Amino acid sequence: MIHVGENSWNLRIFITDLSLEKTLRVRGDQHIGGVMLQLVDPENPKDWSDHALWWPAKNVWLARTRATLDQCGVQADCLLHFTPMHKTLRVQLPDLRYLDCRVDYSIKTFSAVVNLCKHLDIRYPEELSLCKPLEAEHLKKNFSQLPQKKRVPIAEPDGTSFLQPALDTNSFVPIHSAYNGGSDGSLDKPSPHGNLFCAPISPHNAPSRRTPAPNTPIGSPTPSTWKHSNNGFGTFESSSSLGDFQENLSTSPQSPSADVRSRLLRPKSLVEKARLNVGWLDSSLSIMEQGIREYDTLCLRFKYFTFFDLNPKYDQVRINQLYEQAKWAILNEELDCTEEETLMFAALQFQVNHQVETQPSSNTNLHTGIETSSQENDDDEIASALNELQITMEGPNGDAGNITHIPELSDYLRFLKSQRFTLKGYKRYFFTYRDLHLHLYKTQEDSRRTAPTISINLRGCEVTPDINFTQGKFGIRLEVAPEGRNGPNTEVWVRCENEAQYAKWMAACRLASKGRSLADSSYENEVESIRSLMQMQRPVHGIHVNIDPRSVDANDYLSPKMLRKLSGKAVTRILETHSNVRDLSLLEAKLKYIQAWQSLPDFGVTLFVIKFDGHKKEELLGVAHNRIMRMDLGTGDHIKTWRYNTMKAWNVNWGIKCMMIQFHNENVVFSCLSADCKVVHEFIGGYIFMSMRSKDTNQTLNEELFHKLTGGWS
Structure with a gap:
């Protein structure tokens, strides 16, 4: 250390803009801001307001200009960089x-x-x-x-x-x-x-x-x-x-x-x-x-993957970039899709491209269309709010005389409980759904006078569609948490007779998994959304549009796996499915694509390879917007589901990179193998932050709260 006078010493600072190193005489009690003022030549007209001191050896910015060199730990053997903050x-x-x-x-x-x-x-x-x-x-x-x-x-x-x-x-x-x-x-x-x-x-x-x-x-x-x-x-x-x-x-x-x-x-x-x-x-x-x-x-x-207030009037860029991220996730096989789903995505993508080609520079028409749809969207929001108020006051069936009435859904369906080493098939039961529970009876008459043969609590369950239009199969796969909440999930299957029946029961199961009953105002919208997606997936034989198949490159619309499966029929199948969506506008096609993306079983589940405390076996952890899931590494089956609304706290031991999550009735401890545990911690805290947003127009982004939930205590 070279001392120059009492309590002062030389500090080397490299000015990146000038490729010049300066040596300043400084004291330990000198503030960072004062050091920067010494660097600036008052006769030089250059604007240095965007510059700050960077300490390469410590990999930190000396951003607190009122802090002293002693407080920051800067000594005579240090080299600092005076460099622009914006790069x-x-x-x-x-x-x-x-x-x-x-x-x-x-x-x-x-x-x-x-x-x-x-x-x-x-x-x-x-x-x-x-x-x-x-x-x-x-x-x-x-x-x-x-x-x-x-x-x-x-x-x-x-x-x-x-x-x-x-x-x-x-x-x-x-x-x-x-x-x-x-x-x-x-x-x-x-x-x-x-x-x-x-x-x-x-x-x-x-x-x-x-x-x-x-x-x-x-x-x-x-x-x-x-x-x-x-x-x-x-x-x-x-x-x-x-x-x-x-x-x-x-x-x-x-x-x-x-x-x-x-x-x-x-x-x-x-x-x-x-x-x-x-x-x-x-x-x-x-x-x-x-x-x-x-x-x-x-x-x-x-x-x-929780997209707040997606509005065509204000979110043209956001909708397009969301559509593009969804498109590449499908084409790169990041999400599993059935053949019908893949063709639906390809048809919607083709419609988007077709709309762009037919109006490449008609910005006025595009804007007019958005303005119209925006006005309609505003009207829809008002109508939706009034409808929700009406349902709250009267109930979904307009039954104002009985405010305690709980809506029900009932019909004959087929049921199968997944078990090993069994050849038993689906069995027909009379199903009733009420207050988040499925009750199964042998006949409709039994539902009026006897206890149910089987009862299933759907709160917190995992719901997966199982549809095959060619085979006429309309199934729902349910992974149900046990009543005690400590055992593995139970897998059951429900088979519907037709599309209309499927849409009603699928919507009910999805809402029940989120803790919502049939009285919820979103039930009818959920049913219509399911019907709309099924309509787009329904196969149509014969090409109904005047498009030359030779002008379509299937490589742009299908994943490699689906290309191999469809072989020479790929373009024909895309154009057949396109007839279901050919009347959609550019924005409508993108929004339908995003909606279909969100309906996929694996949508919004971020995966991590982990090891639970005391276990040598690697497993998967899935983090979604409202839950985390313990999953099988090979099949992806859900072994256990924990909802955020049952979470009390989550902590990280930064020394051993181990994470602990406290729930009401158990603690979950694991280490992450595929990423730093900070990434998992941030996903969980981030989703909790997203759930706290409201539709208040005066709401401002609370960055401090975000960092409290995601930053940890490192």
């Missing part, structure tokens, strides 16, 4: 296009996503987050088995070096050279892809104009003149080839470039699907603290 981040949107955006690398990732979504005109940014792009190798091994990033020496301008610290979260997912610009420790390395969106942050370290690389995705904007706005982001001049920013993001290219598509991951098992969740960033840390440097690539994705 260029290459962001891949859900539709696989890349945007280069100016993002604040010094604030928490959650806040950075909020600012980014505001710029992209995406409402409810709390539903999205950033994740690192994964490669096939990340799906081959669990997080704990992947090689950790080594602490390599980083050379400084004067020849000295220090060890790069291990990153706090997700350091096991290094940014590959194909995606990164400066992850080797440099802060201002030029982008290998070209600067597609905004002017370089530092004219000293990057060329003033760049051209797109040959592998630029289809639909990516070409370089254009930019002007900077006060919010830290660039905005396009009128000469931009991209056109209006929000309008462009509300529609997407039909297919990405071959290079981008070749990087898409297709998980082949439930374990690989679980490993897809290894790359989520920690929302409570800054982007810089998680190993991301300027010109690196991150993926913006919808993380929490």
Whole structure:
């Protein structure tokens, strides 16, 4: 340590914009803000207001300008960087296009996503987050088995070096050279892809104009003149080839470039699907603290699958990006679909593409259609509110005279309880559904005078459709929690006679799983939604539209597995199913696609490979918007379900990376193998935060509450 005078010493600071190192005489009681003032030349007109001190050796920002050097632990052997807080981040949107955006690398990732979504005109940014792009190798091994990033020496301008610290979260997912610009420790390395969106942050370290690389995705904007706005982001001049920013993001290219598509991951098992969740960033840390440097690539994705207030009037971009994320999840086989469901998705996708082709530049018509649908949507909301009030006062059947009346559903159905080593088939019973319970009787007469033969509590059950139109099969699979709540789930099957019967009972089971009875105002809407989806899946023989099959490439609409199954009939089947949806508008087709995506059994279940305390066997943990599930690693069957409304607390032992969740009648302890336990913790806390949102128009995003629920106590 070199002392220069009493209680003072030399501090080395590297100014990244100037590629210049300065040595300042400082004292330990000097504030961070005072140190930065010493760096700024008052005669230099450059604006330094966006700059802050970054400590590479500790991997932290010295953001508290009133804190002293002693309080921050800065000593004479330290090297600090004086660098811009806003840097260029290459962001891949859900539709696989890349945007280069100016993002604040010094604030928490959650806040950075909020600012980014505001710029992209995406409402409810709390539903999205950033994740690192994964490669096939990340799906081959669990997080704990992947090689950790080594602490390599980083050379400084004067020849000295220090060890790069291990990153706090997700350091096991290094940014590959194909995606990164400066992850080797440099802060201002030029982008290998070209600067597609905004002017370089530092004219000293990057060329003033760049051209797109040959592998630029289809639909990516070409370089254009930019002007900077006060919010830290660039905005396009009128000469931009991209056109209006929000309008462009509300529609997407039909297919990405071959290079981008070749990087898409297709998980082949439930374990690989679980490993897809290894790359989520920690929302409570800054982007810089998680190993991301300027010109690196991150993926913006919808993380929490509970989409609040999806309104065509305000959410053109949000709906389109949701549709695109759903589309690629289906095409990459991240969700299991039946043949009828796959063809329905393909038909809706074809209708979206057809609508875009027929009105590529008719923005006025598109806007007029949205305005009309928005007005209708507002009217529907008013009608829905009045209807809900009427149902509350009168009951669903208008029975105002008896407010204690509980609606019932009854009919003859077939029943099967899954058991090993049995050849017994379905048995016919008279079913009645009342107050979240299924009661089974041998005959309708028995229901009036005897106790039920079988009673099933549907609260908290798992409901899975089992439909095959070709075979005329309309089944419902129920995984029912035992009455004692401590044993494994019991699997039962219900078989309906026709579509109308199926829609009523399926809607009742879905609402019952959420703790809602037939008196709930959403029952009729649920029935209509199920009927609508079934109508789109119903096979139609013969092509009823004037479309040349040779102009349709089935590779754009079907997953590889379904392509192999349908073989040469793929295009014909797509066009046949398309006749069911050919009258839908562009927005209607996208919303139907999202609705169908949400109806899939595996929708919204984020998987993790875990080990429960005291068990050597690996299992799956599924995290959904209202529950967590213990699942079989091979089959995905639900062994046990725990609802959030029975949860008392959840904690993490950060030392041993073990998580404990307290429920009313038991404690669940497990370690996560496929990701850091912080990722699981954040998903659970995030979904609880999402459930606390309301339709109050004056509601503001409570970031402090989000971090309390998701941040833990690390």
